[in-house]
Amino acid sequence: MLHIGCHLSSSAGFAAMGRQAQALGADTFQFFTRNPRGSRAKPLDTADAAALAELLARQGFAPIIAHAPYTLNLCGTEEKNRLFARETMADDLARMEHIPGQYYNFHPGSHVEQGTEAGVALIAEGLNAILRPEQTTTVLLETMAGKGSEVGSRFEELREILDRVELPDKLGVCLDTCHVSDAGYDIIGDLDGVLAEFDRIIGLHRLRAIHLNDSLNPRGARKDRHARIGEGCIGLEALARIVNHPALTRLPFCLETPNELPGYAAEIALLRSLTD
Ligand code: FE
Ligand code: FE
Ligand code: ZN
Numbered sequence: 001m002l003h004i005g006c007h008l009s010s011s012a013g014f015a016a017m018g019r020q021a022q023a024l025g026a027d028t029f030q031f032f033t034r035n036p037r038g039s040r041a042k043p044l045d046t047a048d049a050a051a052l053a054e055l056l057a058r059q060g061f062a063p064i065i066a067h068a069p070y071t072l073n074l075c076g077t078e079e080k081n082r083l084f085a086r087e088t089m090a091d092d093l094a095r096m097e098h099i100p101g102q103y104y105n106f107h108p109g110s111h112v113e114q115g116t117e118a119g120v121a122l123i124a125e126g127l128n129a130i131l132r133p134e135q136t137t138t139v140l141l142e143t144m145a146g147k148g149s150e151v152g153s154r155f156e157e158l159r160e161i162l163d164r165v166e167l168p169d170k171l172g173v174c175l176d177t178c179h180v181s182d183a184g185y186d187i188i189g190d191l192d193g194v195l196a197e198f199d200r201i202i203g204l205h206r207l208r209a210i211h212l213n214d215s216l217n218p219r220g221a222r223k224d225r226h227a228r229i230g231e232g233c234i235g236l237e238a239l240a241r242i243v244n245h246p247a248l249t250r251l252p253f254c255l256e257t258p259n260e261l262p263g264y265a266a267e268i269a270l271l272r273s274l275t276d
Contacts, residue, residue, distance in 0.1 A: 002253065002272055002275040003027050003250075004028065004268050005026030005028035005064075005268070006255040007029070007030045007256050008020055014052035017029060018059075025269055026264075027062055028062040029065075030066075030105070030254045031064075031066060031067065032068075033066050036070050041095070044098060049095075049099050062252035063102050064102050064252075065104075068089055072106065074086065075111050075114070076110070076112065077114060085126065089104075089106065089130050090130040097136060104137050106139065107144060107152070108158070109152075110151065111149045120151060120157060120160045124160075124165050127161070127165050127171070128164075128167075131171075132167075132170075133167060137170075138171065140173060140174040141158050143175050145176075145182035146179075146222040147223060155197060156201055158201075158202055173202060174208065175211070176213060176256075177210065177213055177215075177239065178234070179224060182217060182219070182220070184219060188235065191242065195245070199247075208251065210248060210252070210253045211254055212229070212242065213227070213229075213232075213234075213255065213257055214235070214257065226258060240271075243274065244275055253271070
């Protein structure tokens, strides 16, 4: 059975997101751990977190994805910004232990003018400072579109990060279909080839989640503008092949398409109707 959900607002709390996901026909979802632009997180409501953990187990949800604020940059040029990213991520990971065994997705970072090599080294250094042997959360590196100086638009860059991390078993990869297409990978015409390349460079066992988005722009555009399912340059046929691919069917798929809740419910129903 397809595991699918969408990005939800966390403003009503943890258990409320679980109930909202169920109402949308979802069995996974994603949320921002805190305001993407701000830094402050509300004090954690442990009873609410426990209620969500219980709901996820009882309803047989696939792992859910907590998304780090996208303004964090483990490889920024200024040390204070790099340390801020580390502290925020470490705090998020401590909170996530109240909902054990889920995913924490983050954008590897932007190297600004330092170069990809330096960026990769700083990202791995940051991860080595915050990953803990006892954590139950798997941290996911998101594949990026390659906008500006983003690190992680090539599978090789993600592999280099994994190679430098001391606790690689705490890490996985989240493949964003809009981002990989924007980065130049031909998921429309040669999905098998792209997945074979992922397997050769990173290893498919590291692939833990899919962000299922259409793209407003053609392959290689490096723009990162998401479109609704079937309304972009990737198209419904290619996205249906992705949710039905035998190497991917076990994974949680999460929509980050420009939608309100009824639009998400319709996309979830559509994609469920295209799988068996
Ligand atoms: Fe993201
Ligand atoms: Fe994404
Ligand atoms: Zn994106």
